[in-house]
Amino acid sequence: xxxxxxxxxxxxxxxxxxxxxxxxxxxxxxxxxxxxxxxxxxxxxxxxxxxxxxxxxxxxxxxxxxxxxxxxxxxxxxxxxxxxxxxxxxxxxxx
Amino acid sequence: xxxxxxxxxxxxxxxxxxxxxxxxxxxxxxxxxxxxxxxxxxxxxxxxxxxxxxxxxxxxxxxxxxxxxxxxxxxxxxxxxxxxxxxxxxxxxxxxxxxxxxxxxxxxxxxxxxxxxxxxxxxxxxxxxxxxxxxxxxxxxxxxxxxxxxxxxxxxxxxxxxxxxxxxxxxxxxxxxxxxxxxxxxxxxxxxxxxxxxxxxxxxxxxxxxxxxxxxxxxxxxxxxxxxxxxxxxxxxxxxxxxxxxxxxxxxxxxxxxxxxxxxxxxxxxxxxxxxxxxxxxxxxxxxxxxxxxxxxxxxxxxxxxxxxxxxxxxxxxxxxxxxxxxxxxxxxxxxxxxxxxxxxxxxxxxxxxxxxxxxxxxxxxxxxxxxxxxxxxxxxxxxxxxxxxxxxxxxxxxxxxxxxxxxxxxxxxxxxxxxxxxxxxxxxxxxxxxxxxxxxxxxxxxxxxxxxxxxxxxxxxxxxxxxxxxxxxxxxxxxxxxxxxxxxxxx
Numbered sequence: 156x157x158x159x160x161x162x163x164x165x166x167x168x169x170x171x172x173x174x175x176x177x178x179x180x181x182x183x184x185x186x187x188x189x190x191x192x193x194x195x196x197x198x199x200x201x202x203x204x205x206x207x208x209x210x211x212x213x214x215x216x217x218x219x220x221x222x223x224x225x226x227x228x229x230x231x232x233x234x235x236x237x238x239x240x241x242x243x244x245x246x247x248x249x250x
Numbered sequence: 251x252x253x254x255x256x257x258x259x260x261x262x263x264x265x266x267x268x269x270x271x272x273x274x275x276x277x278x279x280x281x282x283x284x285x286x287x288x289x290x291x292x293x294x295x296x297x298x299x300x301x302x303x304x305x306x307x308x309x310x311x312x313x314x315x316x317x318x319x320x321x322x323x324x325x326x327x328x329x330x331x332x333x334x335x336x337x338x339x340x341x342x343x344x345x346x347x348x349x350x351x352x353x354x355x356x357x358x359x360x361x362x363x364x365x366x367x368x369x370x371x372x373x374x375x376x377x378x379x380x381x382x383x384x385x386x387x388x389x390x391x392x393x394x395x396x397x398x399x400x401x402x403x404x405x406x407x408x409x410x411x412x413x414x415x416x417x418x419x420x421x422x423x424x425x426x427x428x429x430x431x432x433x434x435x436x437x438x439x440x441x442x443x444x445x446x447x448x449x450x451x452x453x454x455x456x457x458x459x460x461x462x463x464x465x466x467x468x469x470x471x472x473x474x475x476x477x478x479x480x481x482x483x484x485x486x487x488x489x490x491x492x493x494x495x496x497x498x499x500x501x502x503x504x505x506x507x508x509x510x511x512x513x514x515x516x517x518x519x520x521x522x523x524x525x526x527x528x529x530x531x532x533x534x535x536x537x538x539x540x541x542x543x544x545x546x547x548x549x550x551x552x553x554x555x556x557x558x559x560x561x562x563x564x565x566x567x568x569x570x571x572x573x574x575x576x577x578x579x580x581x582x583x584x585x586x587x588x589x590x591x592x593x594x595x596x597x598x599x600x601x602x603x604x605x606x607x608x609x610x611x612x613x614x615x616x617x618x619x620x621x622x623x624x625x626x627x628x629x630x631x632x633x634x635x636x637x638x639x640x641x642x643x644x645x646x647x648x649x650x651x652x653x654x655x656x657x658x659x660x661x662x663x664x665x666x667x668x669x670x671x672x673x674x675x676x677x678x679x680x681x682x683x684x685x686x687x688x689x690x691x692x693x694x695x696x697x698x699x700x701x702x703x704x705x706x707x708x709x710x711x712x713x714x715x716x717x718x719x720x721x722x723x724x725x726x727x728x729x730x731x732x733x734x735x736x737x738x739x740x741x742x
Contacts, residue, residue, distance in 0.1 A: 158617070162617075163613065166613050166616050166617045166620065167613060169616050169620060170572060170600075170612050170613060170616040171576075171579075171593070171596040171597050171600055172597060172600050172601055172604070172609055172612060172613070173597035173598050173600070173601035174601070182610075182613065185610065185671065186610070186613060186614060186617070188671075188672065189564065189610075189614060189671060189672060190614075190617075192561060192564075192672050193561040193564055193565060193627070194561075195557075195558065195561055196558055196561050196562065196565075196630055196631065196634050197630075198558075199555065199558055199633075199634050199637060201630060201633035201634060201636075201637065204633040204636050204637060205633070205636055206629055206632030206633050206635075206636065207632050207633070207635040207636040207639060208463065208632060209463055209493070210449045210450075210463065210639065210686075210687060210688025210713075211449065211450055211493060211495070211688065215492050215493075216489075216492060216496075218489070230351040230352075231351075233349070233351050234347070234348055234349065234350075234351075234582070234583035234584070235581075235582055235583060236580060236581075236583075236584075236585075236586035237586070243581055243582055245581050245592065246588075246590075246591060246592045246594075246595050247591070247592070248592050
């Protein structure tokens with residue numbers, strides 16, 4: 156499956172990456188090259204094979220649903236680009 | 251006093267305990283070496299004040315006879331590990347000013363055991379790369395050069411800074427991480443020892459995430475025993491990482507030096523790559539001889555899906571990365587590029603903050619997970635992943651470990667593979683299989699090529715059987731007697 160510039164722009168939008176318009180065709184060629192190489196996987200018979208998401212046989216552990224950490228807003232906000240009192244300041248979402 | 255940076259971790263720990271030198275002297279010797287070796291670009295942050303404070307604390311404990319397992323050991327930390335109060339960037343512009351308010355579990359355990367932090371080590375951006383060239387801080391230069399050449403070579407990646415620092419005696423050992431070969435390939439290219447333990451051995455908490463089902467921390471060290479000592483401190487169950495395994499941590503160093511007589515080692519024929527240099531082939535054969543001489547039984551095995559591991563990885567890893575890196579939105583931490591509405595800020599921030607290779611992988615990952623393509627790519631890759639893991643399971647019914655080359659070539663020139671992403675990805679052809687299967691694997695230096703560059707061999711073990719790897723690697727290290735060192739051309 157080859158990717159064209161329109162698909163690159165669509166995927167970039169999904170990934171929230173601004174793309175300079177002139178980069179899309181080159182990226183399309185690059186990604187198509189990678190995907191063409193990946194498509195050798197079609198040779199592998201995977202009929203009836205269970206997909207593998209984790210290398211661990213055990214299921215994820217459960218714990219009590221209790222607060223174990225927190226109560227330190229200064230630490231949480233320490234690296235924020237913009238704050239006001241104990242809040243993150245973000246661009247306006249609703250007009 | 252002779253140069254304190256030239257000793258192994260094991261020898262340094264003994265010297266500290268017998269008070270032959272102090273932790274402060276050891277730290278100072280390393281800090282001076284680091285300062286004089288900036289041409290290598292191995293460190294992206296030097297933390298001399300922290301190092302000296304920790305060293306003085308170690309000296310006080312040594313004086314009281316309260317030495318902990320790594321008391322006074324001067325280590326470098328890959329910049330992927332969050333270190334409290336010390337900038338941690340993953341060598342990405344998007345985290346260029348990030349100063350964690352917490353410590354990763356792995357580094358916290360090293361400090362708990364008395365280690366001293368020298369600084370943060372260069373790496374490929376978000377650990378995505380095999381040459382350290384995607385770092386926003388610029389590439390690391392390999393301390394090794396081809397005989398009679400001044401051409402700068404890559405130390406490999408993504409843990410290029412860790413490997414170069416250990417090879418150039420700028421740390422007694424270093425932390426590293428491995429998602430597709432990022433510990434073992436740089437170890438191979440720099441004449442150092444690196445082990446990626448079983449998935450779940452080391453906590454991923456506080457390690458900047460790349461591909462969470464593949465990422466594992468491990469050490470790069472000067473010797474097999476040093477790697478074993480470091481891995482013990484780095485390992486252990488951590489409730490803060492749900493994939494961390496609740497299992498005992500063996501005394502890995504106790505396996506080094508044990509007889510390997512009677513162990514069965516498999517040689518997988520599929521690791522004979524097209525166009526592989528004859529030197530790697532003959533070194534591999536030499537490795538087989540060393541093991542036979544030490545009493546191992548060596549048998550041929552087949553891992554039929556080996557060639558599909560790399561394309562499988564380049565679906566799974568970017569898919570997980572695109573999901574993990576969604577967190578860099580410019581709102582809570584990291585770079586923010588203002589202007590326009592919320593979506594504009596997201597898009598501008600991520601475009602400015604991520605380098606080209608990271609953007610490429612985010613795009614691939616987003617594509618293979620998007621509606622209409624998920625089954626054809628992502629689900630298919632997860633099924634092939636199972637096939638690859640099943641190959642290993644079948645092989646380990648017959649053998650205790652596998653022996654392969656670590657990388658398909660010795661260190662290559664900076665810029666040599668950067669134009670073609672797939673050519674760069676092929677560096678990981680022998681290492682990526684075990685990440686998909688979650689198995690432990692170790693690379694150790696086995697010899698030099700005709701240009702005088704180090705080459706590594708890789709041992710792959712059963713899940714949670716790092717002990718056997720250390721046992722075999724110890725025997726091979728003795729047989730190889732690799733005592734070559736790079737010429738210190740970089741010293742200011």
